[in-house]
Amino acid sequence: MVVVGAGLAGLQSARLLGRSGLRVLLVDQKRSVAERVHTTGIFVRRTLEDFDLPEDCLGTAVRHVSLYSPSQRRMDLESLFDEFRVGRMAKLYLRLLQEATDSGVEWRPENRFTGLLSLDEGVRITFECADGIRTIDTRFVIGADGVLSPVARSLGLTLNREWIVGVEDVYRGVAFSGEPRFHCFLDPRIAPGYLAWVVNDGQEAHVGVGGYANRFRPIEALELFKRRLGGIIELETTKHVERRGGRIPVGGVLPRIANRYGLLVGDAAGAVSPLTAGGLDPCLRLSTVAAEVTAEYLRTGDADSLAQYDGRRFRNRFSSRLWLRKGLNLLAHPLALEAAFSALSAPPLKPLAWKVFFGRGSFPDVSTSRIGASLSH
Numbered sequence: 001m002v003v004v005g006a007g008l009a010g011l012q013s014a015r016l017l018g019r020s021g022l023r024v025l026l027v028d029q030k031r032s033v034a035e036r037v038h039t040t041g042i043f044v045r046r047t048l049e050d051f052d053l054p055e056d057c058l059g060t061a062v063r064h065v066s067l068y069s070p071s072q073r074r075m076d077l078e079s080l081f082d083e084f085r086v087g088r089m090a091k092l093y094l095r096l097l098q099e100a101t102d103s104g105v106e107w108r109p110e111n112r113f114t115g116l117l118s119l120d121e122g123v124r125i126t127f128e129c130a131d132g133i134r135t136i137d138t139r140f141v142i143g144a145d146g147v148l149s150p151v152a153r154s155l156g157l158t159l160n161r162e163w164i165v166g167v168e169d170v171y172r173g174v175a176f177s178g179e180p181r182f183h184c185f186l187d188p189r190i191a192p193g194y195l196a197w198v199v200n201d202g203q204e205a206h207v208g209v210g211g212y213a214n215r216f217r218p219i220e221a222l223e224l225f226k227r228r229l230g231g232i233i234e235l236e237t238t239k240h241v242e243r244r245g246g247r248i249p250v251g252g253v254l255p256r257i258a259n260r261y262g263l264l265v266g267d268a269a270g271a272v273s274p275l276t277a278g279g280l281d282p283c284l285r286l287s288t289v290a291a292e293v294t295a296e297y298l299r300t301g302d303a304d305s306l307a308q309y310d311g312r313r314f315r316n317r318f319s320s321r322l323w324l325r326k327g328l329n330l331l332a333h334p335l336a337l338e339a340a341f342s343a344l345s346a347p348p349l350k351p352l353a354w355k356v357f358f359g360r361g362s363f364p365d366v367s368t369s370r371i372g373a374s375l376s377h
Contacts, residue, residue, distance in 0.1 A: 001025070001140040001298065002125055004113045004151050006033045008089075008280060009266025009287045010144030011096040016291035018103030022298060025136065026097075026105050027127060029112040033097050034090035038246035039280065040168060040199065040206050041087035042182075045358075047281040048085060057092040058085040059201040062180040065357045069341035070187040070334035075350075079358045084182060086201050087280070113145060116154045116261075123261050139298060141262035142290060147247040149268035152254075155261055158311065160270055162251035164194050164277065167218040168208025169226075171238040176202045182357075183232060186337045190221040193329045194277065198233055204241075205233060210248065210277065212329070218245065248277045250325055252318045253286075257311040258293075260303045265290045269311065275321040275328070276356065286314070 003014045006028035014026040030036060043053065061082030067075045101107055111127040111134070122139040143151025147160050183198040190196050192215035199206045207229070209221045226235060247267075254270040257263055265271065271286040272279035289309065296305045331337045344353045 001142070001294065002027065002136065002138045003142045003144055004028075004125075005144035005146065005266070005268070006030070006093070006097065006107075006109075007144060007146070007266060008039075008093070008096075009268075009271075009283045010142070011093060011100060012284055012287035013142050013144060013265055013291050013294075014105045015096055015100035015103055016288060017294060018100055018105040020291070020295045022295060024100075024105045025108065025138070026100060027108045027111040027113065029110065031109050033093040033109075037089045037093070037242075038244055039089060040197075040208065040244070041089040041092075041280065042199065042278065043085050043087055043280055044278065045081055045083050047284060048082065051284055053087070054092065054095055057088050057095060059088065059203050060180050061085050062182050062199070062201055064179050064181045066181060066183045067341070067344075067353065067357075068183065068185045068187075069338050070189070071338060073338075073341060073345075075341070075345050075353065077354055077357055081358075083358050084199075086199055086204060086206065088204075113150055115150075116141065118261055140294060142294065143262060143264045143268045144266050144287075145268055147249050147267045149264060151262065152257075152264050152268055155259060155264075157259065157262075157264055158254035158256040158270075160249040160251060160254065160267070163247045163249045164210050165213045165218055165245070165247055166194075166208055166210035166277075167222050167243065167245035168197075168206050169222070169243050170241040171205045171207070171235060172203070172241055173237070173239045174200060174205040175234050175237065176200065184357075185225070186341060188215075188332050188334060188337060190216070190225050192216050192332065196221075196225045198229065200233060205235075205238070207233070207235070208244075215332075248272060248279065250274045250277055252322050253282075253311045253314040255311045255315065258306050258309040260306065263290055263294065263306070263309055271314075273321055274318055274325040 002025045003010050017024045062084040063079045065077040111129045114126045114128050117124045124137050127134045143149045180201040185196040191209045192211040194210040196209040249270045249272050252274045257269045265287045266283045271282040293309045
């Protein structure tokens with residue numbers, strides 16, 4: 001079988017399927033999995049508890065969150081637990097790739113998926129590579145190829161229709177005092193429909209903005225945001241490491257994400273929280289389920305086993321977040337967000353703010369056979 005895309009979703013799917021004994025080909029158009037990382041890489045507590053992530057691929061734990069209104073009023077939230085850790089994603093991707101190849105997965109970088117043709121018992125996939133056009137016949141394909149998934153389009157599965165765009169700068173050597181903290185800014189002038197953020201764990205600092213693309217200019221908004229950060233973080237003496245950016249689906253898990261020729265994982269499946277746009281926890285959970293379902297289908301040949309992988313079943317678990325996403329999108333004026341912030345700051349609703357950041361609601365654990373519940377077991 002073939003996995004297209006070697007981000008977190010593709011790597012998790014490929015390594016688990018390799019461990020299950022299947023012959024797996026992993027392809028990506030990039031030269032290295034460490035190139036062009038898009039995600040901030042924030043892992044939440046539930047992920048840290050359920051998946052055995054390598055300690056040296058994680059930053060210092062974060063327990064403190066500060067939420068800011070458009071006028072810079074501040075609400076501080078604190079947890080008794082280690083709620084967030086920022087992954088060193090390039091290092092993590094290289095580690096997962098090594099585990100995958102150690103399990104027998106074949107890795108082909110610089111291969112761009114260009115299409116597929118259905119066969120009686122599988123698909124014929126076409127790639128473009130340095131040597132020209134290459135084809136391979138396979139029984140099954142997993143699309144882990146991002147928001148605008150060409151695999152989804154070729155398989156006739158549901159496509160993402162709603163997304164935000166984000167851009168951030170990553171720094172090292174930031175002057176640091178106090179506790180690691182996650183700063184979140186609600187301001188439709190720089191982050192329409194979403195938020196701007198600073199995550200500083202004492203080792204790395206990520207400074208970014210996100211929002212609906214038709215309502216702002218991300219690069220200009222990021223530069224404006226950085227000029228407003230005096231007193232929160234000083235960037236003048238730091239080392240700029242890289243700029244990251246990309247689309248983030250916020251429409252919820254897509255309804256139709258599998259058929260007898262293949263299935264979708266990660267951003268391609270819309271496996272991102274509609275409200276917070278956090279995608280690493282649902283990415284790992286859905287990819288694990290996808291590997292289980294795929295292994296069962298290829299072992300038995302029974303297409304009914306794919307019925308477990310139903311996006312509508314997963315989507316129902318996100319209904320409240322989908323409605324909150326619509327509500328946040330409607331708060332297009334600073335005064336409206338200021339009023340919403342005042343309501344969240346009041347004692348009756350402050351637990352809601354706490355729950356948004358620290359609650360354990362995430363992608364449902366719908367695992368069927370637990371062929372690989374963690375990253376190392």
